[in-house]
Amino acid sequence: MDAAVTPLLRTLAATDDSATLIRTISLSGFGLRDAADGAVIALSGDGPQFAGRVLGGMADAELTSLAANNEGRHRQRITITDRDADAAGMVCGGAAHFLFTPVADLPESLATHLAQAAPLALVARADGTGADLLVTRKAIDGSLGSAALDEALATLAREELQAGSTSNTVHTVDEVEYLISAVVPATRLLIVGSGPMADAIAAQGELLGWTCAIDEAVDGGLAFLSEAGPADALAILSHDADVDVPLLDAALRSDIGYIGGMGSRGTQSRRRTSLTSMNWTEAELERIHGPIGLDLGSRTPSETAVAIAAEFLANRSGRAPGKLTDAAGPING
Numbered sequence: 001m002d003a004a005v006t007p008l009l010r011t012l013a014a015t016d017d018s019a020t021l022i023r024t025i026s027l028s029g030f031g032l033r034d035a036a037d038g039a040v041i042a043l044s045g046d047g048p049q050f051a052g053r054v055l056g057g058m059a060d061a062e063l064t065s066l067a068a069n070n071e072g073r074h075r076q077r078i079t080i081t082d083r084d085a086d087a088a089g090m091v092c093g094g095a096a097h098f099l100f101t102p103v104a105d106l107p108e109s110l111a112t113h114l115a116q117a118a119p120l121a122l123v124a125r126a127d128g129t130g131a132d133l134l135v136t137r138k139a140i141d142g143s144l145g146s147a148a149l150d151e152a153l154a155t156l157a158r159e160e161l162q163a164g165s166t167s168n169t170v171h172t173v174d175e176v177e178y179l180i181s182a183v184v185p186a187t188r189l190l191i192v193g194s195g196p197m198a199d200a201i202a203a204q205g206e207l208l209g210w211t212c213a214i215d216e217a218v219d220g221g222l223a224f225l226s227e228a229g230p231a232d233a234l235a236i237l238s239h240d241a242d243v244d245v246p247l248l249d250a251a252l253r254s255d256i257g258y259i260g261g262m263g264s265r266g267t268q269s270r271r272r273t274s275l276t277s278m279n280w281t282e283a284e285l286e287r288i289h290g291p292i293g294l295d296l297g298s299r300t301p302s303e304t305a306v307a308i309a310a311e312f313l314a315n316r317s318g319r320a321p322g323k324l325t326d327a328a329g330p331i332n333g
Contacts, residue, residue, distance in 0.1 A: 029094020075128035107142040117230035121157035132318040179206040185231035193237025200301035228256035260292035
C-alpha cells in the first residue's frame, strides 16, 4: 500500500500543474496481484518520471508515453501480452483501463490535504468526462454536477475510506459509472530503543496496519527521518542523551507527523533543556509528546502501547481525546 500512496503524496504535493494523475479503473486478467497494485500512481510533468507502480512496472513505459501526448482528461485501455506479463513476473497478461487527469483539473484543496497526509477520496466519472469531487471524512470540494449527486457519491466515498485502505472501486449511480479512488496513507513507525516496551509498541502498530521498525542506532533514525512525512511516527524509548537529543532535533526539522519520547519528567526536562540550547522555541517543542501516550492508567507494556497508539491517532485526526459519550456528531472520524 505505502508503495502506491507515499509517491502520490509527495509527487502531487510538490509538482507543478503539468503533472498527470493516473488512476486504475479496472483490471482483467493478470492472475494474482497485490491488492494495492495500481491503486494510484502519478506522473511528473517535468520529464517521464514515475512515482508509484502499476502491474509490477510492466505498464510504466506505455503509460508514460500516453501521458506525454497531453490529451487532457480521458479514459485509456491498454493490453499486456502473456509474454510481457511473464517477463514481469505476472501469471498472465490481461487488459486494463486507466483514467488520465491533468493535476491542474483537480480540486485546489488537494495539495493541502496531501500535505496533511489526510485520508481522502477522489471521485470522477469512469468514462473520462466531467470533473473530480474531492471527499474527506468531513468535507467535499468540487462538484460532479449537482448537490444531490455530490452527496450521494460522498457517502459512497466515505464508506470506502472507512475500510481504511487505499483502493479503486467503480460505483454506478443513475446508470453512470463513477470511479472512487480512496487514498489512505500508510503509517511508518520507527521505535528507537529495545526490550519488551519496543516489542509491544511494534505489535500494536502492526495490528493497526502500520509498518514498524525497531532501531537503537542514531544513523538509522536519521535515515528514517530524512524521508518521514506527515503520516509517519517516531517513538523514542532511549534515555541516552547521545541518542535521543540528536534524533529529536532531526525530528523537529522533518515533516514527521508525530514525535513521542518516553521517560520521566526529569528526562523530559533534560531533553527540553538541550533542545532549547539548540535554539528550538517552546512553541516548536510542543510538537514533542513527552511523556509519550495518553493517560489511560496503563501499567504494562501492552497497555502503554495502546495509550501511545491512541495519542498518535488523536494527533493525526486533530482531536482532543475524550469520551464519545461526552461528544456530539459522528463517532467515526
